Amino acid sequence: MANPLSADALVSALRAEGVTVVEHEGWRTHNRNSKGAWGPVNGVVIHHTVTTGTDASVALCYDGRSDLPGPLCHGVIAKDGSVHLVGNGRANHAGAGDPDVLAAVVAERSPLPPPRQRTADGNTRFYGFECVNMGDGRDPWPAAQLDAMVRVSAAICRAHGWHAPSVIGHKEWTSAKIDPVGFTMDSLRAKIAVRLRQSPSNPASGPSASAPSAPNPPAHPVHQPFPGAAWFHARPHSPVVTAMGRRLVAEGCSAYRQGPGPQWTEADRESYARWQRKLGYTGADADGWPGAASWAALNVPYTG
Template sequence: MAKFKGAQWRPIATNYTNGGQTAVRGLVVHIMAGTLAGTDSWFRNPAARASSHFGTGKGGALYQWVDTANRAWAQANGNSSWLSIENEGKGGDSLTSAQMDRIAEVFAWAHKTYGVPLQVASGTSGRGLGYHAMGGSGWGGHTQCPGTRIVKQLPEIVARAKRLTKPAVPKYAPFPGDKFFRSSPRSAVITAMGKRLVAEKCSAYSDGPGPQWTESDRKSYAKWQKKRGFTGADADGWPGKTTWDALKVPRV
């Protein structure tokens, strides 16, 4: 089973192939030429002979109709190696910002789940974020799907997906190294560290020691280390990586 947790799961009982999905090359953007509700209804009709893995509404709704381990019937010869996402609207429309966000979320998930590169696909033999018309006759000859305005929005969707997958900036200061404190440095990080020791009730300074590391600071730090149960070299008043990480000094 491969379902995106950010989508409303609305499985269909017809119009898809159970299994049959090979290595995923990317995500293909389509236009519905209709509404999300209408498309949802149409995909449930055996006469449709069509489906998509995902679909967006102009207001930001996101549906998933077909498990990505299965083959949706969206782009003919491209069904076996591409995921698909339909979008509410008609030819000539641009996607709303909410739709772009939903596509970016699915694309970022495809990147994490299937290793799809975060780029606009160069063609059917490429990988990344593609669009229906790029497949030509082999993908059903839908040369106006999803339309030039939406194709021009693909780089922005890729940029949004990249922001979603960018590692979060740590909120705590990185360990400055074993030798840093032994040189009695002056630094804003020492003030931030002192405030943490005051908060932990292990400093005699009402406003926190610093900005210079002194013997008083070392004693305050040793008091905190022992209070937290550290022993031996981890309780000598000199910050090490283990005790530093435990103190959680804010970034400055």
């Protein structure tokens, strides 16, 4: 357990981790503290917004809805990797969840138990970050956005002395939710763990941004761009196929008896079909031939 970070401490932690911070006007005093406790805090919950567009998503998360007042999170992570702070204090984001899950998060114990009860107040215990995505398994997760999710989570964990198991998905907190969709929380936690083993890098300089600003692009992409559907139908022999296969194995979608290797085979196609089904595709959309959205969600490392 820990006392929540002050607004200044949160901004400092995020910027030290290299996060591009955008402070929404009024966020420092925007909260639901009058409705319940804020803290002690135990972890971070990751959500998807089921919206498109940065401005509209930020406005919704700041203002809330007619049935659920804002703030709906503490920060909104845009597709360009910028992080828009919209609340400081109790926010309407996690809702009621499983006390056994909370106990596991407090103990940083893995794996998490399945969420069955809805009796613990997550709005008291968790920071919440909404990530702009439709949550349909087709809307891609850009590398900059995923990187920002890792950095935000690592920044808060580092500030409190927590580790990667302190970061959970909304669907891991309550069976009433499915977010986030399009990547696994285990894969995100693995990236957070790697980052926490390193010193903070690429700190932002100067005051927090007043408008969205994307970080400088790397010399080459972090993830392999989609080669196109025709490329796969030509049954290529390429290190890209090997890298894809290794990601499919890591996601628990392997149909390989040997490999994976550089030559595209039916084992690659069956493995990819399992990945498509894991994302929620059915029928012809889960035929094993990669498409742009499912490829983006797989996060195949760049191989040149």
